[in-house]
Amino acid sequence: MSKLSISTRMILVLTLITVLSGGILAGWDMFTKPRIEFHRLEALKTAIGEVLPAHDQYESRETESGTLYIGTNTGSDQPVGIAFMAVGSGFQGELRIMVGLTPDLTQLTGIKVLEQIETPGLGTKIVVDPSNKQDPFWFPAQFKGIHVAPEIIALKNAKPSTNNEVQGITGATISSKAVTRILNEQIANVKAAWTTKGGPES
Amino acid sequence: MSTQLSLKAEFVKGLWRENPVLASLLGLCPTLAVTNAAMNGLAMGLATTFVLLMSSLMISALRNFIPYQVRIAGYIVIIATFVTVADRFLAAFLPEISATLGPYIPLIVVNCLILGRQEAFSSRNGIGRSLLDSLGMGLGFIFVLVALGIIRETLGSGSIFGVTVLGDWFTPWMVMILPPGAFLTLGILIALANWYNDSSSTTPRSTDKKAIS
Numbered sequence: 001m002s003k004l005s006i007s008t009r010m011i012l013v014l015t016l017i018t019v020l021s022g023g024i025l026a027g028w029d030m031f032t033k034p035r036i037e038f039h040r041l042e043a044l045k046t047a048i049g050e051v052l053p054a055h056d057q058y059e060s061r062e063t064e065s066g067t068l069y070i071g072t073n074t075g076s077d078q079p080v081g082i083a084f085m086a087v088g089s090g091f092q093g094e095l096r097i098m099v100g101l102t103p104d105l106t107q108l109t110g111i112k113v114l115e116q117i118e119t120p121g122l123g124t125k126i127v128v129d130p131s132n133k134q135d136p137f138w139f140p141a142q143f144k145g146i147h148v149a150p151e152i153i154a155l156k157n158a159k160p161s162t163n164n165e166v167q168g169i170t171g172a173t174i175s176s177k178a179v180t181r182i183l184n185e186q187i188a189n190v191k192a193a194w195t196t197k198g199g200p201e202s
Numbered sequence: 203m204s205t206q207l208s209l210k211a212e213f214v215k216g217l218w219r220e221n222p223v224l225a226s227l228l229g230l231c232p233t234l235a236v237t238n239a240a241m242n243g244l245a246m247g248l249a250t251t252f253v254l255l256m257s258s259l260m261i262s263a264l265r266n267f268i269p270y271q272v273r274i275a276g277y278i279v280i281i282a283t284f285v286t287v288a289d290r291f292l293a294a295f296l297p298e299i300s301a302t303l304g305p306y307i308p309l310i311v312v313n314c315l316i317l318g319r320q321e322a323f324s325s326r327n328g329i330g331r332s333l334l335d336s337l338g339m340g341l342g343f344i345f346v347l348v349a350l351g352i353i354r355e356t357l358g359s360g361s362i363f364g365v366t367v368l369g370d371w372f373t374p375w376m377v378m379i380l381p382p383g384a385f386l387t388l389g390i391l392i393a394l395a396n397w398y399n400d401s402s403s404t405t406p407r408s409t410d411k412k413a414i415s
Contacts, residue, residue, distance in 0.1 A: 006269060006271070009269050010269045010271060010272045013264075013267055013268055013269060013272065013276065014272055014275060014276060014279075017264075017268075017276050017279050017280060018279055020283075021279050021280065021282070021283040024283055024287065025283060025286055025287070028286075028287050028290055029290065031294075032290040032291065032293065032294035035294035035295065036290070036293045036294050036297075039293070039294070039297040043297075117304075119380070120238065120376075120379050120380060121374075121376045121379060121380070122376075130359070131374075133370070
């Protein structure tokens with residue numbers, strides 16, 4: 001080893017370390033990948049189950065506006081609802097929201113925020129509000145049954161009066177409005193993709 | 203290292219006297235970022251300790267082969283390998299914790315506590331000593347992260363390790379789970395540790411601090 005020039009030694013040792021590292025990581029990846037993939041699918045399935053009405057299974061369909069998950073019951077080809085992942089920017093970073101819609105795409109059947117980095121204690125109420133002991137999920141829960149036309153509106157300091165309004169979170173107006181903005185934008189995309197794909201019959 | 207410490211001293215020093223956070227102020231980014239709950243602090247501490255132990259093992263074993271000029275590059279590749287191993291492990295077996303800690307697990311790569319121990323210790327000592335040193339430093343790190351987590355979670359959410367300890371009468375101090383709460387709590391902890399050391403030590407304070415940083 002010491003007979004080699006310093007440059008050769010540097011190249012040799014660094015190559016050796018990186019090859020070793022690559023080997024360890026490749027092996028570890030083979031070991032952990034199936035489990036990570038399993039958790040990802042489980043999380044997806046749980047989220048779809050929460051936003052769509054009761055269904056036996058769902059099928060994925062690729063469209064220009066992302067993947068749509070269509071929930072059906074066994075023995076019926078009428079979908080019970082259509083779910084999709086809406087992604088957009090919140091107050092501090094990306095929001096990923098699983099959105100459930102009725103098959104005619106006029107009403108929400110539920111939403112669930114899967115990923116967010118909003119302000120803890122304020123913006124995070126879009127997921128869960130621990131300060132509301134009776135109903136910690138009041139914010140996401142009120143989207144169920146909301147009409148998407150003409151657009152979903154988050155109200156500030158007011159009770160919803162029409163069927164397309166939800167109550168915003170005090171102290172987290174931007175997070176509340178980010179949710180409705182993302183929903184409005186992406187529901188429009190999904191509507192377009194769904195109608196060009198031939199609608200519910202296909 | 204002019205004088206060899208006893209093996210026991212090598213282990214014990216990281217727990218308090220040369221505690222990576224309280225005495226050397228190393229690895230402050232994860233310390234501040236993830237300690238809004240005790241569980242997060244514990245998970246981050248364990249992951250960091252794993253990376254520290256494995257990296258020290260490899261680097262002390264390879265210390266005579268790695269040319270001086272490329273040692274940092276070599277260390278970083280080794281550290282990054284074990285960080286990825288820890289990250290994938292959490293994603294595969296503890297998905298909730300992995301989701302909560304998010305990018306902070308991959309960021310262990312740049313935790314200066316780990317690179318610092320390699321540069322200051324493992325690259326100059328045998329495997330046994332390096333492992334003892336890493337274990338002590340790792341446990342010291344876990345201790346501070348869990349302590350911070352418990353204090354911040356109690357005051358900020360009224361719970362410890364997710365179990366509610368303060369009843370409905372308690373209004374959570376929102377600031378404690380936000381970044382300012384981390385700075386306040388850490389500052390107070392460091393002040394208390396210094397005050398305790400100053401008032402209780404009969405021997406002069408450690409003089410080999412320069413060797414650590």
